[in-house]
Amino acid sequence: MTDTVTLQAWVLNKAKAAKKASHILATLSTEEKNAALLSMANSLWQHRKSILQANLEDIEQAQKNQLPQARIDRLLLDEKRLQQMIEGLHQIVELADPVGEILESFKRPNGLQIEQVRVPFGAIAMIYESRPNVTVDAAGLALKTGNAIVLRGGKEALRSNDQLVYALQKGLESTAIPLEAIQFIDRTERETVDFLIQAKGIIDLVIPRGGAGLIQHVIQKSIVPVIETGVGNCHLYIDKAADLDKATAITINAKTQRPSVCNAIETLLVHEQLVETWLPQVLTTLTKYGVEIRGCHKTQSVAKEIPLIPATEEDYRAEFLDLTLAVKVVSNVDEAIQHINQYGTQHSEAIITEDEKTAQKFLAQVDAAAVYHNASTRFTDGFEFGFGAEIGISTQKLHARGPMGLKELTSHKYVIRGTGQIRT
Structure with missing residues (x-):
């Protein structure tokens, strides 16, 4: 991958694979999704040594680069934090599956029965910075709600995220969820972000999570719908x-x-x-x-x-x-x-x-x-609010606001049942 065109094609192929997997995810039962989440949680613990070793290498590199201590703290993983991530997946399993929930049901005078039903978004691009726990939280919440996810983390956590995604994908083996449902962009070129946020028709939703610079870049450049997660002053x-x-x-x-x-x-x-x-x-x-x-x-x-x-x-x-x-x-x-x-x-x-x-x-x-x-x-945290984990905290007012859990990762569609009605 030495030129921009090749890099773009590589990113879009991952996005297309996620989109294809999302069609399968949308048909799975709650039991199938929960079984996959539990398998992912077990796999994280089984691979803890390689995950923590990769994180140690990321920390050492961050220290060499003289990153502020606050950013290093956001990057750090230890067994306790890994266990918290695993517990987050277990909590997601225990939560009610919002997909298929009937939000409203009514019958028109002409006999049409209309239902408003929760459905997945499809393929979500998650663009974030130093915190590797976002990798697991985002994947778990996305899969529970029938969404595939493309993860693009920051360069500081590249090794950690790579091992986390490897463990999550290993956990999906022999489950109903295809491995392609979790995609990882293991490239750090800034163009990879732009390729994702302009992949309209492939990516259905973009969620940026990080500093003000990252969030504003995504908001200003994206042609895919964005949920703005907030800077916290x-x-x-x-x-x-x-x-x-x-x-x-x-x-x-x-x-x-x-x-x-x-x-x-x-x-x-x-x-x-x-x-x-x-x-x-x-x-x-x-x-x-x-x-x-x-x-x-x-x-x-x-x-x-x-x-x-x-x-x-x-x-x-x-x-x-x-x-x-x-x-x-x-x-x-x-x-x-x-x-x-x-x-x-x-x-x-x-x-x-x-x-x-x-x-x-x-x-x-x-x-x-x-x-x-x-x-x-x-x-102000999805875990503390009882959402299991969170994919971010929205500070905007459309669609979602505050900690975003399962329901915030769904849209809805109308299902209409008739008996032969035609419009005159």
Whole structure:
């Protein structure tokens, strides 16, 4: 594959193979799909040594390339994370199969019986970056919903993804699902992305998952329908009526439990009445966890003993994906809402307060896929929502919004039964 035409033909052949396999998948029973998913889960564990060895090589290369620690964390696999991926497949097996569900049924005066029925999309292209767990999550969710999938991961996880896909395909042997239902683009040229997102008529849906640059590239260049998964500039607002023990615990969790993921908070908004009391305490605690604080003028005024960088406009727009936190003092919930709606990415936003009226105002007026009252934004996750796994978190408003599980990977069609009716 030395020229663009040959590379394009190679990518499109994989897409066509997935499309062909999707026609078989659409006819399979829930039992057949579940048996294949369990076999895939067993195969992952059987091949764990080669998977973890490949991941170790990816990690070593990432370190040589001096990638930020946050990106290395997203790349890392160990037995615990592999077991979580396997558990995700088991949970998908336990979930109800949405394919074939009758959403609506009605009879017309002329006797036509009309049903709206859930169906697979067909062939899905999943374009993502460093996180190899997406490989398994996406494959499992796609196959359960009768979709074939073309996986195009990032170059940092190439070895890991290659071994994961090998294990998944080995698991499909002797099952009703053809191996061609999982396709892997093991090339890193950027053109491979463009070939997929312009394969209209072959690829039915594109889902990009990664940084803002990748997502915007796909949205702008694709001629195939796209579900936009979101950059996570998430906020936590501490209201004057907050239970301060809850506020501290949730702040620490939402920022530090796993800072490299999209549902970790990037900005802390604090009511001005808490500036002299609670704010210095939580900033001290955050710095003990290694968090770099970028604060507004009022935050700086009470943080004289704490290392702090003055916050910029760019900081309030940033998805740090690291132990970095922007902090801003606001006068009331209205200013907090205004700030979030101006700088947020419509992902996940939270308020800590014991005032139900204030909470309800926040929940109603903040424009985001997930809004929380007295809980960490870290719960915006398909696994935590009980979806088994997720293929991404949609921040758009058409078709799907929030964590996307099985139902979000289906479309619908109308099935009409008649007795010889003709239109006059």
